[in-house]
Amino acid sequence: MKIADLYIRVSTDEQADKGYSQRNQEEALRKYCQINSLQVGKVIFEDYSAKTFNRPRWNELLLDFKKIKTKATLLIFTKWDRFSRNAGDAYQMINLLRKFGVEPQAIEQPLDLSIPENKMMLAIYLAAPEVENDRRALNVFYGMRRAKKEGRWMATAPIGYVNRTDEFGRKYISPKENDCAILKWAFQQIANGIYAADQIRKEVNLRGLKCSRSNFWNAIRNPVYCGKILVKQFKEEESIVVPGQHEAIISDALFYEVQDMLAGRKRKTATQISGDENMPLRGFLICPKCGRMLTGSASKGQYNYYYYYHCVSTCGRRFRADNTNNLFLLELKKFALNPGMRDLYVSLLKESFQEKNKSGQSEQKNLLSQIDVLNERLKHSRELLADNKIDSNDYAELKKDCTAKITTLEAKLAACPKVEKSIDDLLQKAIGNLSSLDILYAKGSVKQKRQIISSIYPEKLSFDGFQYRTLRLNEAVRLIYTLGKGSTETKNRKKDEISPVSGEVVPTRIELVSKV
Numbered sequence: 001m002k003i004a005d006l007y008i009r010v011s012t013d014e015q016a017d018k019g020y021s022q023r024n025q026e027e028a029l030r031k032y033c034q035i036n037s038l039q040v041g042k043v044i045f046e047d048y049s050a051k052t053f054n055r056p057r058w059n060e061l062l063l064d065f066k067k068i069k070t071k072a073t074l075l076i077f078t079k080w081d082r083f084s085r086n087a088g089d090a091y092q093m094i095n096l097l098r099k100f101g102v103e104p105q106a107i108e109q110p111l112d113l114s115i116p117e118n119k120m121m122l123a124i125y126l127a128a129p130e131v132e133n134d135r136r137a138l139n140v141f142y143g144m145r146r147a148k149k150e151g152r153w154m155a156t157a158p159i160g161y162v163n164r165t166d167e168f169g170r171k172y173i174s175p176k177e178n179d180c181a182i183l184k185w186a187f188q189q190i191a192n193g194i195y196a197a198d199q200i201r202k203e204v205n206l207r208g209l210k211c212s213r214s215n216f217w218n219a220i221r222n223p224v225y226c227g228k229i230l231v232k233q234f235k236e237e238e239s240i241v242v243p244g245q246h247e248a249i250i251s252d253a254l255f256y257e258v259q260d261m262l263a264g265r266k267r268k269t270a271t272q273i274s275g276d277e278n279m280p281l282r283g284f285l286i287c288p289k290c291g292r293m294l295t296g297s298a299s300k301g302q303y304n305y306y307y308y309y310h311c312v313s314t315c316g317r318r319f320r321a322d323n324t325n326n327l328f329l330l331e332l333k334k335f336a337l338n339p340g341m342r343d344l345y346v347s348l349l350k351e352s353f354q355e356k357n358k359s360g361q362s363e364q365k366n367l368l369s370q371i372d373v374l375n376e377r378l379k380h381s382r383e384l385l386a387d388n389k390i391d392s393n394d395y396a397e398l399k400k401d402c403t404a405k406i407t408t409l410e411a412k413l414a415a416c417p418k419v420e421k422s423i424d425d426l427l428q429k430a431i432g433n434l435s436s437l438d439i440l441y442a443k444g445s446v447k448q449k450r451q452i453i454s455s456i457y458p459e460k461l462s463f464d465g466f467q468y469r470t471l472r473l474n475e476a477v478r479l480i481y482t483l484g485k486g487s488t489e490t491k492n493r494k495k496d497e498i499s500p501v502s503g504e505v506v507p508t509r510i511e512l513v514s515k516v
Helices: 013-018 021-035 056-066 087-099 118-149 177-192 197-206 213-220 252-263 321-333 339-386 392-414 424-434 437-443 446-456 475-484
Strands: 003-009 039-046 074-077 103-106 161-165 171-175 228-231 240-243 294-300 305-311 318-320 461-463 468-470
Touching: 003 021, 003 056, 021 039, 021 074, 039 056, 087 103, 087 118, 118 228, 118 240, 171 177, 177 197, 177 213, 177 252, 197 213, 252 392, 305 321, 318 321, 321 437, 321 468, 339 392, 339 424, 424 437, 437 446
Parallel strands: 003 039, 003 074, 074 103
Antiparallel strands: 161 171, 228 240, 294 305, 305 318, 461 468
């Protein structure tokens, strides 16, 4: 009596657990064996797709065939689409089974493959389910693309969002309150350009939003966070960004500012967000001898560790960290605001703020002018296309370029600050902090110390063991220092009269932030 192994396959776990397909197949196969006097060997249940033969139970069965652990001469299933939905793979597998002495057969679509003409019917049986799969996949793809064009997010919610269903059964994504606040903070920090993106990612993880480096990088480049959906290029259709139906967590202007920063169009010197509490100046100091970045490390003594800032080159310059830190604290005291100059400082800052507002109005006019120029360019290119002076491909490229630029400029225009905004409350808080800057630094954490350093010194600091020098101070800090010297004539004062700012500093170089 011939022995037949029964192969029973469904495509999903749900069908295997809740449906009746497997039981129907087993009943039909056992009845076939009974009618044809076949002995039932193994019964293999599979719940994987038939697009490929990379299926767990099938691989086990094939391994048994290779090791001659089965006495079966037949492998039967109900239809050929239970065997495979890929014609090319199916032909190769049929040849392999025949080498093992096993004949595959579908009981509802029986074929004698020893007859050459029956191979044409086999091709139809195998190709039909493959075509059905491809058609179904294509319909799903077009449906998802159409939904994306309508502004719907068609996948698992990105970090910061969660998948939800409304009362009508429609799927949408909704912001997760805590995660969105953390992501909004991350976007703002990247736009500020003070810290490196990976340092911000580490801080995001510490705040409770776990995210890998690649996921974080994809997130900060995803327009979904400013309420947009990216529809990727497909055939002749160009990629487009459409307004989404979900709630945005950041503004368009902030998103495009971050993209400029990531692309290097507005890159600033980034520093670390945290560091060793014994070396808060690490990453801010340059060697006065060779101009390279000073790093920091600990040296083990007989009883304790001793910390040093030292040059990465062979020049050998190094400084005791405790002495360097103490001298920097004395340097900060120079920027303490003289109480007698408080009103004058407030007056000067308000004047500076008004000037900034004027420049803001000028920026708005400049943005509007650029948008008008781009619209005129689009209009002119349409006229050239109508007159057959350019072809449709050139027009499409021009339109794509101009539309992208207009979108960015409009986002920047929408983010321009309003002129009537007052800074009185902010000034009072800022002056309170500035009056005790050295105390805030001494009592602050290493993160707060580094924030204070980076806000005062836009450029790197040069330290020769006795004093600090830099090419440029924060403008507000420079004004405080000038007022502290007792001068009321700030506009005509020369920069070389301010001792922390020196022309003797070696030119700054592009430095990589050292890891702590």
